[in-house]
Amino acid sequence: xxxxxxxxxxxxxxxxxxxxxxxxxxxxxxxxxxxxxxxxxxxxxxxxxxxxxxxxxxxxxxxxxxxxxxxxxxxxxxxxxxxxxxxxxxxxxxxxxxxxxxxxxxxxxxxxxxxxxxxxxxxxxxxxxxxxxxxxxxxxxxxxxxxxxxxxxxxxxxxxxxxxxxxxxxxxxxxxxxxxxxxxxxxxxxxxxxxxxxxxxxxxxxxxxxxxxxxxxxxxxxxxxxxxxxxxxxxxxxxxxxxxxxxxxxxxxxxxxxxxxxxxxxxxxxxxxxxxxxxxxxxxxxxxxxxxxxxxxxxxxxxxxxxxxxxxxxxxxxxxxxxxxxxxxxxxxxxxxxxxxxxxxxxxxxxxxxxxxxxxxxxxxxxxxxxxxxxxxxxxxxxxxxxxxxxxxxxxxxxxxxxxxxxxxxxxxxxxxxxxxxxxxxxxxxxxxxxxxxxxxxxxxxxxxxxxxxxxxxxxxxxxxxxxxxxxxxxxxxxxxxxxxxxxxxxxxxxxxxxxxxxxxxxxxxxxxxxxxxxxxxxxxxxxxxxxxxxxxxxxxxxxxxxxxxxxxxxxxxxxxxxxxxxxxxxxxxxxxxxxxxxxxxxxxxxxxxxxxxxxxxxxxxxxxxxxxxxxxxxxxxxxxxxxxxxxxxxxxxxxxxxxxxxxxxxxxxxxxxxxxxxxxxxxxxxx
Numbered sequence: 001x002x003x004x005x006x007x008x009x010x011x012x013x014x015x016x017x018x019x020x021x022x023x024x025x026x027x028x029x030x031x032x033x034x035x036x037x038x039x040x041x042x043x044x045x046x047x048x049x050x051x052x053x054x055x056x057x058x059x060x061x062x063x064x065x066x067x068x069x070x071x072x073x074x075x076x077x078x079x080x081x082x083x084x085x086x087x088x089x090x091x092x093x094x095x096x097x098x099x100x101x102x103x104x105x106x107x108x109x110x111x112x113x114x115x116x117x118x119x120x121x122x123x124x125x126x127x128x129x130x131x132x133x134x135x136x137x138x139x140x141x142x143x144x145x146x147x148x149x150x151x152x153x154x155x156x157x158x159x160x161x162x163x164x165x166x167x168x169x170x171x172x173x174x175x176x177x178x179x180x181x182x183x184x185x186x187x188x189x190x191x192x193x194x195x196x197x198x199x200x201x202x203x204x205x206x207x208x209x210x211x212x213x214x215x216x217x218x219x220x221x222x223x224x225x226x227x228x229x230x231x232x233x234x235x236x237x238x239x240x241x242x243x244x245x246x247x248x249x250x251x252x253x254x255x256x257x258x259x260x261x262x263x264x265x266x267x268x269x270x271x272x273x274x275x276x277x278x279x280x281x282x283x284x285x286x287x288x289x290x291x292x293x294x295x296x297x298x299x300x301x302x303x304x305x306x307x308x309x310x311x312x313x314x315x316x317x318x319x320x321x322x323x324x325x326x327x328x329x330x331x332x333x334x335x336x337x338x339x340x341x342x343x344x345x346x347x348x349x350x351x352x353x354x355x356x357x358x359x360x361x362x363x364x365x366x367x368x369x370x371x372x373x374x375x376x377x378x379x380x381x382x383x384x385x386x387x388x389x390x391x392x393x394x395x396x397x398x399x400x401x402x403x404x405x406x407x408x409x410x411x412x413x414x415x416x417x418x419x420x421x422x423x424x425x426x427x428x429x430x431x432x433x434x435x436x437x438x439x440x441x442x443x444x445x446x447x448x449x450x451x452x453x454x455x456x457x458x459x460x461x462x463x464x465x466x467x468x469x470x471x472x473x474x475x476x477x478x479x480x481x482x483x484x485x486x487x488x489x490x491x492x493x494x495x496x497x498x499x500x501x502x503x504x505x506x507x508x509x510x511x512x513x514x515x516x517x518x519x520x521x522x523x524x525x526x527x528x529x530x531x532x533x534x535x536x537x538x539x540x541x542x543x544x545x546x547x548x549x550x551x552x553x554x555x556x557x558x559x560x561x562x563x564x565x566x567x568x569x570x571x572x573x574x575x576x577x578x579x580x581x582x583x584x585x586x587x588x589x590x591x592x593x594x595x596x597x598x599x600x601x602x603x604x605x606x607x608x609x610x611x612x613x614x615x616x617x618x619x620x621x622x623x624x625x626x627x628x629x630x631x632x633x634x635x636x637x638x639x640x641x642x643x644x645x646x647x648x649x650x651x652x653x654x655x656x657x658x659x660x661x662x663x664x665x666x667x668x669x670x671x672x
Contacts, residue, residue: 073118592610599660
């Protein structure tokens with residue numbers, strides 16, 4: 001059976017589209033042969049970063065750039081007084097459209113600034129080389145330039161050959177710049193010293209690092225990339241980023257990079273737009289080359305040179321910086337010519353009509369194949385809201401090859417529940433459906449909220465639940481009802497999201513302890529303030545505040561998930577759902593999770609069907625240490641009872657369920 005046939009066999013609803021699926025598979029296979037010539041591996045093909053750009057080899061500098069529309073190209077910079085010098089003029093190379101120059105080693109020095117001056121028919125412009133590995137911004141003029149980077153001592157890895165353990169990812173999403181408490185841009189080194197230990201202590205096993213690729217506008221959160229091979233210099237040096245990855249590996253943490261291949265910044269001087277004077281060198285020409293919602297440029301994934309650039313970019317970050325995989329940003333925008341804007345995906349037809357960019361689909365498939373060819377243990381995650389079938393299915397099974405996809409609709413649904421339903425009308429049946437509705441053959445990662453929900457203009461869950469009272473009423477001894485409700489529901493929402501997750505879980509830094517403020521990077525509209533581009537860690541450490549209680553609960557929740565091994569085992573099995581009681585219970589790998597969402601009603605001797613056995617309470621969201629009321633005994637043991645009903649015999653637990661409380665019961669043994 002061919003791989004594409006395996007995909008169809010997994011889902012009978014795909015049968016009407018079998019011919020389209022076969023054709024796409026044939027196209028991807030033919031594209032790989034075209035790129036590799038059938039005589040090299042995909043990994044060998046994706047080594048453009050060792051050919052293009054600036055390299056010091058055999059005591060001479062070699063620089064190459066692809067600019068097919070150029071008529072003349074010069075290196076200009078500190079070494080030329082920023083003027084055109086015939087001795088720094090590039091000449092055409094053997095490869096079509098490629099320009100090159102060779103210089104003695106003493107003509108360029110460490111930290112020299114440089115750029116290209118490119119002439120094309122009817123015009124010219126200064127450009128930062130497309131393959132450059134280091135870009136810095138002048139603090140006074142704010143101009144960006146490429147920088148020669150050849151430190152005397154290359155970084156020596158302390159943990160070479162790190163392999164990501166085969167375990168469900170518990171992801172801590174982070175942004176180095178705003179990870180510090182001070183009102184400034186944080187550094188890689190500060191992150192290692194101050195934040196990395198927190199992540200390890202909290203029990204997470206994976207870091208998802210945002211804003212790595214250089215971006216001219218800090219407030220873009222790193223999603224308007226200008227220089228794809230350059231690690232953002234605003235956070236430190238390349239060696240300091242390597243030290244961050246290395247230190248994380250030393251702590252047993254996998255490090256994923258937020259990879260942006262869905263679009264590029266529209267800036268011309270800093271980025272790739274009109275690099276050689278044309279608008280179609282790297283991107284689609286005309287309207288198709290511009291994203292109407294992001295004001296950015298859109299790659300032409302059908303061009304071999306663009307695929308060479310992007311595939312080499314994937315390999316570069318694995319080879320050079322030791323990243324363990326990628327979260328691919330903006331997959332929906334890549335896959336469809338409408339970019340998912342104002343689009344509801346309601347039928348399978350949406351995945352097979354002429355809105356699908358099959359070149360982008362082929363690129364993603366080859367990117368995943370390449371990444372796993374280089375690193376078998378690498379992790380790839382798709383950020384997609386469309387639900388494209390086969391996205392997180394192995395290539396050999398007919399899929400695109402991502403290891404995981406984000407269950408992005410869950411976070412949006414929690415917002416809807418909080419906004420549209422009063423507490424007594426929360427639709428538990430629909431909540432259960434939204435939390436567990438996923439393609440059985442594909443692995444997913446769930447989250448209650450990510451950085452998206454914490455941005456200015458939106459609200460984090462804790463702020464939606466508590467509002468302005470979060471600023472003055474979070475003391476443990478303050479009985480404010482709004483805070484009491486918000487703290488209780490915040491814990492329950494996060495626990496049920498993790499406990500029902502398919503194969504992984506994500507949290508954005510600070511959300512675990514209910515960070516009280518949104519994220520707002522310095523920009524003209526806020527007078528370039530850093531007041532909200534930071535994380536107030538002291539709140540999580542203050543013993544008299546409920547922020548610490550929330551952080552402690554999150555730590556216990558993560559530990560409980562590990563103890564129960566819930567993400568590596570079977571799907572959750574619903575045990576009980578009572579809409580008017582607002583009680584939901586389910587079992588997963590020997591643990592029983594019970595949630596009483598009722599805003600006012602506690603229950604005594606509440607019966608819930610459960611597998612026979614002896615159970616111990618291992619997590620109680622109402623514990624005083626977690627900001628609750630302490631209405632239950634810690635570590636209480638429970639024994640199932642048996643009864644015969646008109647529907648047949650059943651075993652059940654009889655529990656005290658305080659209002660707005662969640663319990664996790666660990667089955668110690670089967671009932672003899």
